[in-house]
Amino acid sequence: MTNENKLKATIIILLIAIEIVVWTVNHPHTPNVLSGINGGDENVPEMQNPGMLEGRDSIGNKDEASEYDGSRERLFKNAEQKGLLILVNKENAIPEDYKPDDLKAIKYFVKDRSAGSRYMRAEATDAFHKMVEKAAEENIEIRMTTAYRSYDFQKLLYENYVANEGQEAADTFSAKPGQSEHQTGLAADVSSLSVDYELSDDYGNMAEGKWLAENADQFGFIIRFPKGKEHITGYRYEPWHIRYVGIPAAKEIREHDLTLEEFLQQNDIRP
Template sequence: MKRQKRIIYLSVALVALLLLGGYAVGHLKEGSFFGLGGEGSKQANDSPKGSENGKPPVVVESSESVKRRAALKKDLEQGLFLLVNKENSVSRDYKPEDLTAVKYFAPDRPEQGRYLRAKAADAFHELSEAAAAEGYEIIVTTAYRSYGFQETLYSNYVKTHGQAEADTFSAQPGKSEHQTGLAADVSSPSVQYQLTRDYIDTPEGKWLNDNAYKFGFIIRFPKGKEDITGYVYEPWHIRYVGKTAAKEIFDEGLTLEEYVEKEI
């Protein structure tokens, strides 16, 4: 009798162990035991790459990116990205307060056109001196123009060429970059200090095209971008935007319009 009871107890214990083992194995497959395998592991593996607990990854900005952003912010605050074109104008009485005489200026041109904003003037002096060090003379023929001066100039072009043609190479008053004090027309003795598209074929014109950005200037009306700028190609017309933007515009082959839309 005792033997039979012992067998019954052992049988019950064995069944209990089997049931418990099956329960444990089932939960191990589901990944609920100690976090191993199964669904719990799948959820962790399905989390976005680089994230933790489903949270977005922390993006650490590089020092170069921080410097770039700071430089662009400073240049923006100083008005270097002021966009003046056929769609954006300045008022009749707009005149920068920091206009400074340019040292390297064509002697036979009106004196009122030898001024640039201080930062642009300093940058042009560096550009002109760097060119001279390599044997090239690049000087300003006209820089700042008042609203009234541009009004007279544009009116004369319209009388001579008609408005449709004049609008392809001359700005209406209030829509000229020259009024910002950030733009200048430059030339060299190789073209008798004239403004001509042949300038790009001269050593000075090529040097300017390849190096202006190093001093914060861009070729404002580049070839092939007439539909964006609204003006024909002018290899002599440079615009100061600061070194950071100038390099990016040069490297990416952009106009100021495209850059402002993209970055500012």
Template sequence: MSEFYVSEKRKMIFYKQQIKTSLSRRLIVAVSVALLVSQTFLYSLGIPLMASGVHPESHSGLLPPAFELSQGGTNHGSGQPEGPVKHPSEGALPGAVTQSAIQPTALTNDINKGLLILVNKQHAVDKEYKPSDLTAIKYYAEDRSPSSRYMREEAAQAFNQMSEAAAQEGYTIVVTTAYRSYEFQTQLYNNYVNTYGQAAADTFSAQPGKSEHQTGLSADVSSPSVHYELTKKYIDTAEGKWLNDNAHKFGFIIRFPLGKEDITGYMYEPWHVRYVGKTAAEEIYTKGITLEEYWDSYLKTME
């Protein structure tokens, strides 16, 4: 997705949201005036219209994290964020736009909890970002760093459930590394660059600040059948096939699928899962698309 396309798309959606918000406010004022004409009608309702669940900060639509302006970023009034987006410590999306609080959808909730945050080669998180709800995972490879056995609370619980479901069918699936700090990712990436060169390293390792692992929503997983290694052969194992076919039931997707390298920017990784919540995971799995394509298709619904 080109810089020009992103910029124009963001402007178009922003202007649409402004128009919708303005019309909504006028409609609310008109209805409120009509209601005030009849005190009897107001009393029959029992509560005023604005107390019916419409949050003052709610808007009529949602913007994906890749296109929403950051409350914590540096914008200088230009309407365009400068540098990496700063995400709040609790892991919510910056400047998240919500639908009416009357009937929030599952996808709305997942977006506003930051579960669909888009972090890739084009969209980075600030080096200081760290989720405040990191929770220890129950099932992990014991020979890996203890500091990497954490995910955001909801993702950790979902992984535990997925691992237990796999175990009931005779499969062992555990985390090798999940959360990675900016500093850890820096060391890892630099080691790969020194060993393989930057061009090769960039096909399988994210640059610091551009790794999903820093969000606490991603994890590399493996099994004893491949000696807990991260290998493309994992998809040929019973555990790897089970993960590929069932991860979405627990809110996970295979983040870098086969045949989508030109979109994700990374080689196929059957071991790398990303938590996005069950609603998005089901659609992404069913359509056989990536998280990038999911956001792109969502934007088209806003046109």
């Protein structure tokens, strides 16, 4: 190759090199890539899909929480529509003629109690059976003593208590007719051999009472009158009185140490 040719070749190479540089700078994709790299996190997300990335970012914060709330709300709404969240207490009475139309017999009961009260609403009875059977697997024996009570039966009970102990005393542990949630078919009093199948405060210290307090929510039941909440429920502590509200509400109530009254208020559910 002559010197002249060498010079031509060098010029061509240089021109090609310059062309590559110019192409690189002007090529539409190149600035994006560079800006993406240089801009770092600020620029890349904006160019790719700001909405998606912002959404993704807030899933961990707002979106996930609100989605969770939404599904919880739906579950609670569902329970409310099935009548599982009905509130019956000293301020909220139930009509005298109210009787659930889906009462179902309970299999596990104490035999020497009223046969007429061995019922709960079907869903509650099924849940109760599951709970008793699960407890039995862990050598915990739980039996129902009384569940559904008609208005008239509650009236009889209450009048008996008043006659024997006076109204003031009776009102601390017995509901007036129409104010007992036993009439809803969603409540049950339970007991065990450890306390001679009585309704006793000691039940809360027994293996069965403890098991209930720790596990009932998994089956949709709550300890309806917990210790320390007497001023809210209007009743003294009753470790034996369980109330069916469905699993989502029961878990929420147990997790946050609520009463049914507080739960309903917090979730803006009218009694």
